[in-house]
Amino acid sequence: MVRSGLARARAVVSSGDRGLTSQQQLLSARDAAFSALRNAYAPYSSFRVGAALVGAAGGIFAGCNVENSVFPAGLCAERSALASAIANGEREFSTLVVATEADEPTPPCGICRQVLVEFAPSLEIVSITAGGASAHWRLAELLAHPFTSATLSHS
Numbered sequence: 001m002v003r004s005g006l007a008r009a010r011a012v013v014s015s016g017d018r019g020l021t022s023q024q025q026l027l028s029a030r031d032a033a034f035s036a037l038r039n040a041y042a043p044y045s046s047f048r049v050g051a052a053l054v055g056a057a058g059g060i061f062a063g064c065n066v067e068n069s070v071f072p073a074g075l076c077a078e079r080s081a082l083a084s085a086i087a088n089g090e091r092e093f094s095t096l097v098v099a100t101e102a103d104e105p106t107p108p109c110g111i112c113r114q115v116l117v118e119f120a121p122s123l124e125i126v127s128i129t130a131g132g133a134s135a136h137w138r139l140a141e142l143l144a145h146p147f148t149s150a151t152l153s154h155s
């Protein structure tokens with residue numbers, strides 16, 4: 001089930017101009033995302049999320065959501081994965097895989113979209129559910145008019 005959904009998502013990712021993410025990288029990122037999902041700390045929402053970023057050098061960086069009794073202190077899986085990547089020296093990414101147990105594929109929240117655009121405005125996003133459903137977006141379509149460092153330029 002997941003494989004067929006992933007195959008559809010890969011076809012979309014590969015049909016883009018860049019096509020930087022290989023089938024093997026996508027499979028590895030999916031496995032890393034679901035592995036991270038199993039470690040998610042989500043006692044309040046019970047909405048476990050895993051995420052995995054594929055770095056430009058081929059590395060896979062996973063994260064999971066980490067909730068907190070002070071709800072705003074919680075961290076999404078996407079930003080958790082990004083922090084891991086940055087800590088390991090990677091700052092360029094081709095693809096993000098998001099894994100959930102929801103009925104429908106879940107896109108990153110608005111805060112994560114803003115954080116991701118700082119490093120990867122051309123990011124491809126593949127969202128996969130445990131039931132095998134998948135969806136694909138480009139970050140640029142989810143965050144069409146981002147606030148970036150260029151916005152801060154005074155020249």
Ligand SMILES: [Zn+2]
Nearest residue numbers: 076108109112
């Ligand atoms: Zn988020």
